[in-house]
Amino acid sequence: MNQDEQEIQTTVTEDASGNGAMMTGQEPKKEKKQKKKKSGFGKGFAVGAITMAVVCGVVFWATNGLGLLSARTSGNLLSSSTQQKIESLASYIQSNYYEDVDTETLEEGLYAGLFDNLDVYSQYYTEEEAKELFDTSVSGTYCGIGASLQQDDATKTVTILHVYDGSPAQESGLQEGDVIISADSYDASSMDLTEFVSHIRGEEGSQVHLVIARSGESENLEFDITRKNLVLPTVTSQMLENNTGYIRVTEFTEHTAEQFEEALNSLQGDGMTALIVDLRSNPGGMLTSVCTMLDDILPKGLLVYTEDRNGKREDYNSTDDKSLDLPLAVLVNGYSASASEIFAGAIQDRKAGTIIGTTTYGKGVVQSILSLKDGSAFKITTSRYFTPSGTCIQGIGITPDEELEYEFTGPEDASYSVEYDNQIQKALEVLQQQK
Numbered sequence: 001m002n003q004d005e006q007e008i009q010t011t012v013t014e015d016a017s018g019n020g021a022m023m024t025g026q027e028p029k030k031e032k033k034q035k036k037k038k039s040g041f042g043k044g045f046a047v048g049a050i051t052m053a054v055v056c057g058v059v060f061w062a063t064n065g066l067g068l069l070s071a072r073t074s075g076n077l078l079s080s081s082t083q084q085k086i087e088s089l090a091s092y093i094q095s096n097y098y099e100d101v102d103t104e105t106l107e108e109g110l111y112a113g114l115f116d117n118l119d120v121y122s123q124y125y126t127e128e129e130a131k132e133l134f135d136t137s138v139s140g141t142y143c144g145i146g147a148s149l150q151q152d153d154a155t156k157t158v159t160i161l162h163v164y165d166g167s168p169a170q171e172s173g174l175q176e177g178d179v180i181i182s183a184d185s186y187d188a189s190s191m192d193l194t195e196f197v198s199h200i201r202g203e204e205g206s207q208v209h210l211v212i213a214r215s216g217e218s219e220n221l222e223f224d225i226t227r228k229n230l231v232l233p234t235v236t237s238q239m240l241e242n243n244t245g246y247i248r249v250t251e252f253t254e255h256t257a258e259q260f261e262e263a264l265n266s267l268q269g270d271g272m273t274a275l276i277v278d279l280r281s282n283p284g285g286m287l288t289s290v291c292t293m294l295d296d297i298l299p300k301g302l303l304v305y306t307e308d309r310n311g312k313r314e315d316y317n318s319t320d321d322k323s324l325d326l327p328l329a330v331l332v333n334g335y336s337a338s339a340s341e342i343f344a345g346a347i348q349d350r351k352a353g354t355i356i357g358t359t360t361y362g363k364g365v366v367q368s369i370l371s372l373k374d375g376s377a378f379k380i381t382t383s384r385y386f387t388p389s390g391t392c393i394q395g396i397g398i399t400p401d402e403e404l405e406y407e408f409t410g411p412e413d414a415s416y417s418v419e420y421d422n423q424i425q426k427a428l429e430v431l432q433q434q435k
Contacts (some may be wrong), residue, residue, distance in 0.1 A: 127375030254283020284338025328353030345387030364394030
């Protein structure tokens with residue numbers, strides 16, 4: 001496996017870009033469209049029936065030019081009649097569209113159009129979009145407000161999935177579950193998430209004006225938030241009762257495995273006797289990160305494998321270097337996708353822990369991103385991935401060993417706390433029985 005090149009996409013950090021941060025989770029072309037799942041994971045976590053913004057498995061490649069787009073296709077796409085039709089349409093647009101349209105804009109539209117009738121993951125990127133893609137998705141750094149977003153496929157409603165600690169979003173009072181109506185007067189439901197987040201992002205020190213709908217509020221709320229350069233923490237941890245360690249992972253970026261190992265070592269140093277890994281509402285991330293984390297937990301063996309259209313298989317394995325011989329529980333929900341499902345699937349199939357929560361999202365396809373000589377790039381679905389037992393969870397998800405809907409058990413006016421989280425409390429109960 002080329003670990004330096006294999007990626008599974010990260011989430012859309014508001015102004016982020018999931019694959020660089022971008023698309024919603026659906027199945028490959030010609031497969032039945034996946035139903036969106038609902039989750040009760042609220043009161044401090046995201047709520048609502050929304051699909052993941054950018055949870056795609058991604059393989060990053062580079063090429064020296066556009067030659068790879070030569071005539072290695074099953075038919076002659078640009079026949080004389082096709083070219084004539086394109087020229088006629090372009091000419092009519094340039095003559096009759098109510099605003100001026102330059103040739104470059106139309107050309108970019110043609111390239112983008114090639115991917116429009118594939119699945120929702122496949123996409124063309126202009127040079128500017130490609131730069132954002134590579135700068136943001138791997139490093140987990142960007143200039144924005146510090147929140148990750150989701151968008152509903154059907155309604156285009158944009159909801160805040162997570163607000164990062166110490167971010168401008170948190171300091172301004174944004175909350176998980178808030179619905180973003182507009183950003184600087186750009187209507188969130190009038191465009192896809194990739195375009196909308198570009199209006200939330202901007203230069204450091206500049207402001208973005210957000211209009212928010214919040215549950216329990218009769219009127220919309222308005223926020224002026226100052227953008228900031230951010231490196232987002234993706235791992236938090238604490239010691240719970242009975243020396244049970246708790247690690248929450250919000251996404252899998254370049255820095256996540258390192259942060260996870262630091263948290264794991266710290267908890268072990270404090271006498272941890274069991275571990276809860278919380279992957280609820282984690283939409284995915286880098287394959288290298290999730291495999292490194294699994295390697296810290298599991299002994300030598302298969303973690304996940306991929307297969308392309310020709311049946312070519314590639315295995316990803318853990319080593320004998322390190323493993324965790326402690327009772328383990330993994331929390332998931334309907335927004336746990338892609339790399340989160342790889343983690344949960346490996347733990348479940350290898351019988352290394354107990355999966356608790358609700359059925360995961362069902363994102364089981366991998367994309368390749370290719371960078372072209374002119375600076376543009378494109379992403380295309382190239383394979384499916386399978387759990388160690390040979391299960392492809394695309395459109396199905398992973399069924400927990402202990403199925404339990406989230407419920408906030410605290411007083412109505414109380415803020416979120418692990419003691420009021422019934423899924424965490426169930427994990428503590430299960431782990432106590434296994435000690």
